[in-house]
């Protein structure tokens with residue numbers, strides 16, 4: 001796009017992954033932009049981009065490694081101008097973005113909690129001794145094993161629908177998904193219980209949708225301004241600073257959550273050994289304007305307490 005508002009002749013091109021959740025998030029973004037600017041649906045074009053993280057289904061994501069497994073191909077489209085904006089789950093976004101790109105808007109955050117999903121049991125405490133639980137998230141595995149070392153955790157990959165099918169097939173007795181994703185998919189009824197953050201601290205940025213665009217594209221920035229949510233931005237500033245200072249790759253079990261209480265920010269963060277054997281937790285309270293510094297400071301404390309090589313075994 002060059003100038004003027006998006007129109008059916010020159011639609012704003014919205015890049016997204018093709019999973020049902022990604023598409024729901026892209027549609028939510030489009031709907032908010034339509035409402036904010038009084039534009040017709042045809043002024044937007046949703047462009048599905050195939051990314052490595054979706055193509056590889058037979059290996060754990062932590063094994064494939066590398067950053068941006070869910071973002072690279074989409075970011076290439078922003079950089080070469082074939083896309084105008086990209087919609088992402090902020091939970092999946094690396095803390096460092098390619099030169100020239102930035103998160104330029106955040107939608108109001110959804111429920112941050114993890115959901116306990118099971119046909120037979122109501123919550124973690126009800127799981128029988130030695131029960132099998134499916135999860136592909138290193139954080140959820142580590143948090144669960146810390147609390148319940150008796151449980152057997154098996155790899156559970158694939159999108160929300162695939163995981164629910166594995167559960168129905170009896171591959172595991174329970175699994176976990178983000179409440180936010182289930183809500184956005186209209187699948188709230190799958191949530192057996194929502195796990196409070198003091199029981200299972202969510203992933204950094206869980207429940208937040210971010211919009212990425214070219215940092216210097218003033219026209220797109222103007223379009224995004226009315227749909228940007230400042231409280232979400234403040235919370236993510238603390239959480240993502242925490243993650244960045246811990247050098248969080250997908251191999252590191254880390255939880256982090258900031259909430260706004262009146263004029264102050266309450267941040268909680270933790271690091272856990274992948275096998276759940278050791279956990280370090282901390283919290284900070286401070287001014288909203290100190291959000292990023294609080295996250296960085298909390299990370300420095302946990303790094304020192306965990307010691308060198310904490311994440312290795």
Ligand SMILES: NCc1[nH]cc(CCC(=O)O)c1CC(=O)O
Nearest residue numbers: 089091177178180181206207208
């Ligand atoms: N890593 C996959 C992913 N990325 C974002 C969500 C859920 C939606 C969100 O947290 O915003 C999920 C699935 C899940 O954890 O259940």
